[in-house]
Amino acid sequence: MATSQIPDLWSDQILPAVATPKSLLEMQAKKLATHTNGLVVAEVTRSERTADTVSHHLVVRAPVRNFSQEVLEIRHHKMVVYPCTIHAEELESEFADEAEAYSPQQVLDALAQVLRSPRIVALVNSLVALSNDD
Amino acid sequence: MLNFGFWNTYRKSLVEPVIEWVHEFELNVVLLAESSLTSKSLAETLSISSGQIWNYPKNPIRRFCVAFREPLLSFEPVYIDRSERAPLLELRTGHETFLIALVHLPSLLHRDETDQDVIISDLIGRIDKQEKFAGHTRTMVIGDFNLNPFSRQVIGANGLHATMSRQLVKKGSRTVDGNERKMFYNPMWRFLGDDGENPPGTHFYRSSTSNAYFWHVFDQVLLRNELTDRLVDLKIISKLNSFSLQNESGQPDYENFSDHFPIVLKLASPVSQEAPHGNFANS
Numbered sequence: 435m436a437t438s439q440i441p442d443l444w445s446d447q448i449l450p451a452v453a454t455p456k457s458l459l460e461m462q463a464k465k466l467a468t469h470t471n472g473l474v475v476a477e478v479t480r481s482e483r484t485a486d487t488v489s490h491h492l493v494v495r496a497p498v499r500n501f502s503q504e505v506l507e508i509r510h511h512k513m514v515v516y517p518c519t520i521h522a523e524e525l526e527s528e529f530a531d532e533a534e535a536y537s538p539q540q541v542l543d544a545l546a547q548v549l550r551s552p553r554i555v556a557l558v559n560s561l562v563a564l565s566n567d568d
Numbered sequence: 569m570l571n572f573g574f575w576n577t578y579r580k581s582l583v584e585p586v587i588e589w590v591h592e593f594e595l596n597v598v599l600l601a602e603s604s605l606t607s608k609s610l611a612e613t614l615s616i617s618s619g620q621i622w623n624y625p626k627n628p629i630r631r632f633c634v635a636f637r638e639p640l641l642s643f644e645p646v647y648i649d650r651s652e653r654a655p656l657l658e659l660r661t662g663h664e665t666f667l668i669a670l671v672h673l674p675s676l677l678h679r680d681e682t683d684q685d686v687i688i689s690d691l692i693g694r695i696d697k698q699e700k701f702a703g704h705t706r707t708m709v710i711g712d713f714n715l716n717p718f719s720r721q722v723i724g725a726n727g728l729h730a731t732m733s734r735q736l737v738k739k740g741s742r743t744v745d746g747n748e749r750k751m752f753y754n755p756m757w758r759f760l761g762d763d764g765e766n767p768p769g770t771h772f773y774r775s776s777t778s779n780a781y782f783w784h785v786f787d788q789v790l791l792r793n794e795l796t797d798r799l800v801d802l803k804i805i806s807k808l809n810s811f812s813l814q815n816e817s818g819q820p821d822y823e824n825f826s827d828h829f830p831i832v833l834k835l836a837s838p839v840s841q842e843a844p845h846g847n848f849a850n851s
Contacts, residue, residue, distance in 0.1 A: 481693065483686070491650070500658070501627045503648040521650065560628055 453538045455508045455518045456480075456490045462545055463492060466558070473498070473565040474558050488512050494554075496561040498568045503557060506548050508541070520544040524551045569596075569800065569837065570639075570661070574787060575830035576601040576672070576712045578822055585825060586610070587617045588808045593832045593848055596640060597659070600633035601672040601712050611635040629655055632670055643668075647694055651683075654691045656698055664706065664838055666795075667698055671711035684715065688727050696750065705740070709752065709790040712828065716784055717756045725749040732757035734796040752790035755802050759785050766804045770829045772819040787831050801834040801847040 456478065463476035479491045489509045495502045509532075510518035519532040524547055535541040548554060573595040577586070581604045590598055598610065605613075607624035610633050614622040622637045627645045631652045636643045639661045647656040653673055659666040669691060674683050691709075699705050709730075713722065721727040725744040730752035731737060737751045761783075762768050769783030791799060806814045806829050813829055815821040820829050832848055 481690065496627075499627055499644075500646055501644070501648075502646065503628070504650040507650055557628060564626060 447537055452516075454515050455510060455520075455535070455538075455541050456515075458538060458541050458545065459490050459492055459508060462549060466494070470558065470562050474561045483509060486511055494558060494561070496565050498565045499561065501561065505554055505557070506545070520548075522548040523553060524548045570835045571595045572597045572599065572708075572710065572789075572833040572835070573830055574599045574601070574710050574712075574789070574833075576787065576826060576828040577603045578826035578828065579604060580826065581605050582825060583613060585808060585811045585813070587613065588810055589805065589830055589832075590614055591618060592808055593805070595832065596637055597643065598633075598635045599670055599710060601631065603633040605633050607632075607634045625657070629657075631655075631672060634670070646698070649687065649690055649694070651687055654687050656691075656694055658702075665702065665704070667695065667702060667704075667707040669695060669707070669709040669711075671709060671713060673712070673714045675714045681721070684721055685727075688721050692728065699750075705750070705792040705794045707792040708795060710788070710833070712786055713788050714786050716781070716786070717754050717760065717788060722754065722788075722790075728752055728790060730754035730790045734793075734799075737793045737796060740793045750792070752792060753796045753799075754788060754790050755799060756785050756788040758802075759804055767806045767814065767818060767829060770804055770820075770831060771827060787828055789831065789833050795835065798836040798838075799833070800836050801832075803832050803848050805830045805832055 460478050463478050466474060466476040474494060474496050476492060476494050479493055481489045481491065483489050487509060489507050491504050492506045493502050493504050506520060506522035508518050508520050517534050517536045518541065519534055520541065521532045523531070525531060525533040525544060533544045535544055571594055573589060573593060575589065577600050579602045600610070607629070611622040611624040614635055620637050622635050624635050625644050629645045629648065634643065641660045641662060643657055643659045645655045646658045649655065654669060654671045657668045657670060659668050673687060695707060699707060709728065715722050717732065722730050729749050732754055734753045737753045741748050741750045759766050759769065769785045770787040771784045772782060773784060774782060789802065811825070813821055813825045820827050834848060
């Protein structure tokens with residue numbers, strides 16, 4: 435077999451630029467305020483689960499109501515960000531309350547499932563309504 | 569006085585017993601877990617039955633049913649955790665504010681200790697943060713812990729760090745491995761086992777395992793040092809005037825009521841405006 439005929443066996447899913455779970459979450463957090471004219475915003479907070487594990491929490495906030503609610507969590511090894519686990523009520527199964535993601539697209543798919551869920555839509559709309567009442 | 573009551577009502581509404589419990593112990597704050605009532609319907613029911621104005625939180629809170637009356641001006645969730653099992657609420661009277669962590673930790677029958685560890689670890693971090701923000705430590709943790717007062721997660725410095733002696737928490741904190749850890753006072757230790765007046769716990773579970781406690785004090789209240797001297801009375805309630813909440817064996821009557829007994833707690837007003845008297849009548 436000629437050298438030029440040796441196939442590239444690497445996956446097409448390996449890319450030169452890969453977003454971290456944290457950056458994907460922060461991007462979604464920034465976008466919420468545009469939907470609510472700033473009445474309800476979101477932020478990402480960080481906590482350390484173990485010496486090796488870090489968590490990023492998506493927190494929805496209604497500043498005028500002095501109210502915050504954590505809606506999902508992404509957990510991964512400090513140095514190895516994929517695979518990560520996404521924890522949210524919408525991702526609960528009989529065996530776990532998490533989804534495992536090996537790529538940015540899988541993180542986005544899981545985030546979409548949570549952020550577009552009736553629970554989150556109702557929560558954000560409730561907070562917009564309450565904030566408008568104040 | 570501020571009278572608090574907590575009851576895990578076992579996925580039932582228990583309207584009549586709840587009304588009687590609230591009126592009999594002149595509760596100002598009603599906290600229910602596993603209730604099939606909403607906070608709004610509970611407040612409306614209590615208003616109608618008492619002729620007093622009962623309110624409910626406006627900010628969303630899902631896993632608990634909460635109602636309050638004067639002298640409270642407001643009682644609102646300020647932070648809901650992801651599991652919604654340990655929300656933080658801010659309680660305001662005309663004189664002061666309190667931080668209340670309302671908990672219903674997962675049962676070890678269904679989840680492992682790691683789930684409890686994560687919720688408690690997050691809760692402690694949030695309490696510390698909120699106390700710094702609020703500038704006080706009038707903090708109470710109350711609810712169904714699904715843990716006993718002697719459990720690792722309740723006594724441990726990395727957990728709730730709650731001890732049985734109010735004298736021990738006078739300093740407010742202690743240093744463990746070089747880190748300052750705030751403490752709680754856990755008055756529920758007095759309820760472990762028979763004392764003649766109170767039942768031997770708040771929950772009964774018969775297990776076939778070799779280490780079976782049978783009775784558990786899962787329903788607890790923890791107080792920061794700033795509140796310990798204001799604790800006037802604390803009781804596990806097994807009987808109301810019209811209802812016995814226990815079966816023939818003295819265990820919680822889960823068929824007719826709940827698998828947990830309610831607890832009631834009386835806190836004195838600030839700066840010793842009231843003498844520490846006025847205990848709840850024996851039930």
